[in-house]
Amino acid sequence: MELIKPDINFDFVGKMRIAVLISAAAILISIVSLIAHGGPNWGIDFAGGTVIQAKFQQDVPIDRIRGSLDAVNLGEVTIQQFGARDEHEYLIRTAESTEDLKGLSGRIEDSLAAAFGKDGFEVRRVEVVGPKVGKDLTQKGILAVVFSWIAMLIYIAWRFEFRFAVGGILALVHDTIITVGVLSLLRMEFSLVIVAALLTIIGYSINDTIVIYDRIRENMRKNVRQELAQVVNASINQTLSRTILTVLTVVLVLASILLFGGAVIFDFAFAILVGVLVGTYSSVFIASPIVLAWERVSPSKRKRK
């Protein structure tokens, strides 16, 4: 079976301007969304706070849960259904946390027990993170992402050429910003595993880019006389079949996690899905054209005849 005809010759390079416009718009929207929302929707891993995941015997109105917690002075509490409806699970979160040994979570549990009875619910997960930890983590997360960009830059510059590295890294920055933007638009929580997802996306997206670069390098050696633009376009077309197949298989396994992996891992898989789609697009439309653009600005020393 073939999804992509072997003799396909789509003009990717010609669509470069449109692609750059689309990407610029997407990045702009991402940044505007981030500014409008005052940054990502930091989860307790970064902002500090308390999360309790409780499973109730039956469906309970959220207002009743909220009411039962009035006695505990929690400040702003958000309560939401978690996972499938028939599981009667709820997430209770607050920005408050205490360093005190008794802890907020204990008081919340006591209040729930008073309202619903000791057997009316089960506390399945408790997470309490102090503000100090979050601050450390934010810094570590940003450093991890930035250093991974730099590491990729060095590796590609070493294996290929510097202009390839620039294209690859700009595509990575592009993917990271847009993924964070999409999460921000959907008001999804930005937690520890989201940073893990971002790093995974960086690893995946560069994969795609390298496959195309590899082909460009090969074709450049084969057809020394050909215009670089033509080489790039041909290379993208030749690897297009692989690009689409791989993104399909990765989307298949991600779908499997999204549908069957449960609510705890859903956000993680979703972020990777967004990143993989954006990453595939950027490998084709952003990373390779940048190599071309770089060539126009500062032609490589090995003059092509």
Place this chain on the structure above:
Amino acid sequence: MFQSIKLRVLIAAVVVIASAYFLLPSVVPELPASVKNLFLKNRIHLGLDLQGGMHLVLEVDTAKALEGTVERLANSLKDGLMEKRVRFRGVERRADNTIAIELPNREARADLEKVLAEQFPDLEIQSADLVDGREKVVLRLREKRVADMKKTIVDQSLETIRNRVDQFGVTEPEIIPQGDDRILIQLPGVKDPKRAIDLIGKTALLEFKLVDEEHSLEEALRGNVPAGSILMKGAREGGERTGTRRDTWYLLKERTLLTGQSLENAQVKISDRFGEPYVAIKFNSQGARDFDRITGENVNRRLAIILDGAVYSAPVIKERISGGDAQITGAFTTEEARDLAIVLRAGSLPAPVKILEQRTVGPSLGQDSIDKGIRSVIIGMILVGVFMVFYYRLSGFVAILALVLNIVILLGAVALFDATLTLPGIAGIVLTIGMAVDANVLIFERAREELRLGKTPRAAIEAGYARAFLTILDTNVTTLLAAVFLFQFGTGPVKGFAVTLSIGIVASMFTAIFVTRIIFDYVTWNRKIKALSI
């Protein structure tokens, strides 16, 4: 390289069988002991998010512990100065753990410095100002000394917590220092997190002080606390938690007569008269002698037993108590008494601790995550498998074989290296399926291209593998790079993801390139086939 198919099959078989060997104990949990001994490795270690348990990060309040040291130094400095007849006004510990001291004139400073050099090598002068003809000097602990003390405090806390957890009875606890003043504690399978926190975090400083019976408690509560005495709350009122909210107060002599350091043992006993549990304590020989003297000197007075700044009881000393036995009563439940005995035996923490981070996963959620994780691995595998066969026909089956072997090797390696499997780790396995198949896609696509150019199946396979190899290598190295940063950054669950992703990538290089090549070579060399099912 590796021309012989037989040799290559042998290598592949050894790797797969070795992996299966390490993996088997995890797949078949109930092995008889005799069979179990044949295996080097136990079951795969599951992260707290899968098996349930508690993850705690504590911060040791070293500054608090230093307060005591500085206070003691200030007091002995006072004595030292008086002894040497150095004139001074007021020596006091300030909030930032420095000592302020006022000398009548600048000349006295030389005397002070002499005393410091002779008796207090740990102190140094931070600043000295002449105000209204008086010399105001601020002393502080030497930095190196502070660092040493902090380290000792954290080490002691670690040791004490380890002792307590061991006695609490948790299997495979993990208690490790983190940074300068943090302690990371992992307790798998803890059922009552609140109790565990209480047990670990309680300072458990046991003190004995006399009750001040010469002055009026009412007067003191009104704010006139006599010098040398302090007010302290009772641990609980009326013996019941749910009793009246009114606090009981005690007026105590400030001096501590005895502390928990003099204890040799502590045990739970049940009282004969009411069947209530209490904690029987036994002093060590020095402690017993002190206790004997204290009780002898204070017959008919009340001795308060204080734990962490709250009075548990203040019984009247009826007679001199020799032998070093005493008891702590206070309307405990059996569990509370048991935990109190544990913390007293393990000793007090040298400084209070704060909870920076607490994550608890109940066992039912853990099991749920395991079930859902396994389900998504299997379904992901089936989806990709069906797709590959549909797209590449017989060659798709070869890719599936590579995938299955990949997972066997991946899990075998996790068991071999004692790595921890977490829920994101399972996601890493699923993702590896998607990425590992990429290697085969690259090879197959390349082979198809070569076939289209009119090459024979054998030549097309050869070219496919040769051309795709470097690409696969480059892509995998970059993914590994990302995984390394992930590992650096992450805590428990995220680390698990980085581990499975990395192992999966390395394993995929082996299965997707080396193993599949054997099959294709066998088919194209020996069968002389005309068309490749690809």
